[in-house]
Structures are given as C-alpha cells and as structure tokens.
Amino acid sequence: MSEIIVRTSSKDYSIRIQNGLLEQPGRYAARLISGRRVAVISDETVAELYLSPVLKSFYQAGFKTASFAMPAGEAHKNIRTLERVYEALYAAELTRKDLVVALGGGVVGDLAGFAAATYQRGVRLLQMPTSLMAQVDSSVGGKTAIDMPFGKNMVGAFYQPQAVLIDPLALRTLPRERLADGMAEVIKYGCIKDAELFSKIEQQRADLEWMVDRSVRIKAAVVRQDEYDTGERMLLNFGHTLGHAIERATEYTQYTHGEAVAIGMRLACRLGEKLGVTPEAVRPRLTRLLKQWRLPLHVPPVELSRILAAVGADKKHLGDKLNLILLTQIGEAVIRPLTREEYEPLIAEVWTEALAETAADGRTAAAASAGGGSVQ
Numbered sequence: 001m002s003e004i005i006v007r008t009s010s011k012d013y014s015i016r017i018q019n020g021l022l023e024q025p026g027r028y029a030a031r032l033i034s035g036r037r038v039a040v041i042s043d044e045t046v047a048e049l050y051l052s053p054v055l056k057s058f059y060q061a062g063f064k065t066a067s068f069a070m071p072a073g074e075a076h077k078n079i080r081t082l083e084r085v086y087e088a089l090y091a092a093e094l095t096r097k098d099l100v101v102a103l104g105g106g107v108v109g110d111l112a113g114f115a116a117a118t119y120q121r122g123v124r125l126l127q128m129p130t131s132l133m134a135q136v137d138s139s140v141g142g143k144t145a146i147d148m149p150f151g152k153n154m155v156g157a158f159y160q161p162q163a164v165l166i167d168p169l170a171l172r173t174l175p176r177e178r179l180a181d182g183m184a185e186v187i188k189y190g191c192i193k194d195a196e197l198f199s200k201i202e203q204q205r206a207d208l209e210w211m212v213d214r215s216v217r218i219k220a221a222v223v224r225q226d227e228y229d230t231g232e233r234m235l236l237n238f239g240h241t242l243g244h245a246i247e248r249a250t251e252y253t254q255y256t257h258g259e260a261v262a263i264g265m266r267l268a269c270r271l272g273e274k275l276g277v278t279p280e281a282v283r284p285r286l287t288r289l290l291k292q293w294r295l296p297l298h299v300p301p302v303e304l305s306r307i308l309a310a311v312g313a314d315k316k317h318l319g320d321k322l323n324l325i326l327l328t329q330i331g332e333a334v335i336r337p338l339t340r341e342e343y344e345p346l347i348a349e350v351w352t353e354a355l356a357e358t359a360a361d362g363r364t365a366a367a368a369s370a371g372g373g374s375v376q
C-alpha cells in the first residue's frame with residue numbers, strides 16, 4: 001500500500017494505491033464526507049465487472065447508494081450523457097455533503113468529475129480509476145471535461161477530488177491494447193523525470209503496481225508545483241504536440257491517445273536531435289521500449305500541411321510561441337519555446353524524414369509477407 005498526498009490551493013487530498021481497494025471504498029468514504037449518500041458513476045463495461053463489490057462496500061459502511069452506468073467510450077463523453085448524470089444525481093437526492101464516485105477509465109473520470117464540479121455548484125468527488133490511463137494520468141491533477149462538437153475537452157473545470165483510490169488489480173481485466181495505451185504515458189514519465197522507471201521497464205523488472213506508484217508520484221509532484229497548467233506541468237506534454245496533431249489530422253479514428261503519443265515521442269526526439277538538445281542514443285532506447293509494448297513507431301501517411309495546421313490549431317491556446325518539450329537525456333526534459341518561423345521548417349524536416357521511414361517500413365513489410373526478409 002502507498003499513500004501520496006497532493007497539496008493544492010483548494011485542498012490537500014490523498015491518493016491511495018493498493019491491491020484490492022475496489023472492494024473497500026466504503027471505509028475511506030466515511031472519513032471523507034459528512035453526508036450519507038453515494039452516487040457511483042461508471043460505464044457499462046466497468047459496471048459489469050466492478051459495480052457490485054463497490055456498491056456492497058458503501059452499503060456495508062452505512063451509505064445509501066445509487067448508480068448510473070453510461071455507455072462506454074469517448075463518443076459518449078458529451079453534454080447529453082452529462083445531463084443524464086445530473087438527472088441521476090437528482091434522483092438519488094444527492095446534496096453537497098454527499099459523494100459522487102467516478103468508477104472507470106478517463107472518460108468516466110472526466111465526465112463524472114465535471115458533473116461533480118458543477119452539480120449544485122460542486123459536490124464531493126471520489127476518483128476510482130480502473131484503466132491504466134486513468135490511474136497514472138487522468139484521475140490525478142483535477143482536470144475534468146466533456147467533449148463538444150467543435151473540439152475535445154472544450155468544456156470543463158479544474159476540480160480536485162476528496163481522494164483517489166487506485167486498485168492496480170483492476171488492470172487485470174483491461175484489454176492488452178488499453179494497457180499499452182496507458183503504458184505510453186508511463187514511458188513518458190520515465191523519459192521526462194525518472195531514468196530508473198525507464199530502465200526497469202526496459203529490463204522488464206517493473207510490475208504494474210510499482211509503475212503506477214512511480215507515475216502517480218511524478219504527476220502529483222508536477223501538479224503540486226503547477227496546479228493550473230502554466231509552467232512545469234508543460235513537461236507532461238512531451239510527445240503530445242505532434243501526438244495531438246496526429247490525432248487531430250486523423251480525426252481521432254486511427255489511433256488511441258497513447259498510440260499517438262508514442263509516435264509523437266519519437267518525433268520529439270528527432271526534433272531535439274536537430275536542435276542539438278537530445279543525444280542520438282536516446283531515440284533507439286525509446287524505440288525498443290515502444291516496440292516491447294507493441295506501440296506504433298511510424299507516422300501515418302498524412303501530408304505535412306495538415307500536420308502543421310493541426311499544430312497551429314493546438315497552439316492557439318498557448319499564445320504566440322510553441323513550447324516544445326525536449327529530452328536532454330532519459331529522465332530529464334526541458335521546455336524550448338520556438339516562434340512559428342523557427343518551428344515550422346523544423347517540423348517540416350522531421351515530418352518529411354518520418355514519412356520516408358513509414359514508406360521504407362511499408363516496403364520491408366511487403367517484402368517480408370512476400371516470403372523474403374524479416375521485419376526487425
């Protein structure tokens with residue numbers, strides 16, 4: 001078991017990481033709120049697997065329980081589902097002393113978190129993340145949001161929970177691709193802050209509970225220093241500038257977030273190499289690790305102009321300059337602000353090279369399937 005305290009301007013709260021925690025949230029909730037009601041928001045997949053033990057634990061701890069399961073998936077992280085959640089909270093007669101529990105992946109965490117932030121101007125929130133992405137990233141840091149037709153995460157709030165309860169055993173039922181998706185973020189933490197985490201994953205000596213613990217500590221420390229995402233927290237964007245651009249340019253249909261970040265991290269290494277910041281030995285190590293988790297390495301055949309447009313669209317929120325996150329070595333990152341005149345030719349060069357690599361890889365794969373060589 002480990003406990004990490006997150007200090008923020010609005011409150012301090014604890015993140016507990018413990019195998020088997022999904023079966024005992026009731027005893028912790030009793031310490032967090034003075035109310036007697038709990039509404040558990042989940043999705044249909046997670047509800048089927050974990051809702052019963054969670055409700056049982058709250059019931060045994062003396063709470064009145066209610067639950068709502070939304071359909072699973074990003075497509076439902078929208079204002080219609082949010083309205084149904086508000087209705088469920090109203091039907092459960094939840095008051096500001098009571099507790100909303102977000103039981104599920106990042107979609108449930110973001111949506112139920114935003115519902116808690118806004119229902120009756122804010123009710124208590126307990127995060128119980130069940131996907132690796134949610135355990136190491138979305139449940140920590142207090143960002144909540146829903147998607148709008150004009151963009152992802154466009155409406156939301158910073159809203160810190162009363163506590164986060166993480167049960168690494170829940171990851172046993174997570175499909176392999178989803179695990180790999182979250183691993184991209186774990187690898188990212190290794191890259192920017194934790195060389196030991198990186199090398200233990202390389203040597204396959206890290207178990208999930210330990211990796212979750214290390215990752216959460218890094219995110220919690222960064223959030224503590226920069227609650228509202230203006231400085232240090234930018235380091236968490238390593239691999240995300242081009243990762244987001246790839247997601248956007250492929251209309252969020254071709255890659256999961258972690259997959260796009262995996263591609264983006266390799267590209268960020270190339271950018272760093274060109275700027276003389278990242279040593280050449282870094283990229284091969286990263287590549288081997290991403291391969292180990294069967295994460296994609298190559299860029300999709302998307303035209304440069306679409307990538308630059310997507311980078312530009314993302315950048316609007318950040319002001320004039322683009323803040324590139326670059327590695328000085330495994331375990332250490334720096335922020336390099338570049339003007340448009342500086343970053344456009346650089347990205348152009350790297351994207352063009354990466355497209356050539358994609359084409360070469362396609363030829364190797366075709367030769368291999370025709371009975372020729374092997375793909376390394």
Ligand SMILES: NC(=O)c1ccc[n+]([C@@H]2O[C@H](COP(=O)([O-])OP(=O)(O)OC[C@H]3O[C@@H](n4cnc5c(N)ncnc54)[C@H](O)[C@@H]3O)[C@@H](O)[C@H]2O)c1
Nearest residue numbers: 045072073105106107130131133134137138143170173174
């Ligand atoms: N708030 C933040 O800081 C932040 C950070 C990163 C990501 N996010 C958001 O998180 C979302 C992505 O999260 P995600 O990858 O967890 O997606 P998700 O919530 O859709 O979960 C992925 C899938 O796994 C299933 N699942 C979850 N836990 C499971 C388990 N233990 N066993 C079996 N199946 C399980 C879900 O039902 C779903 O089908 C995005 O909307 C993204 O914007 C937010």
Ligand SMILES: [Zn+2]
Nearest residue numbers: 185240257261
């Ligand atoms: Zn991410």
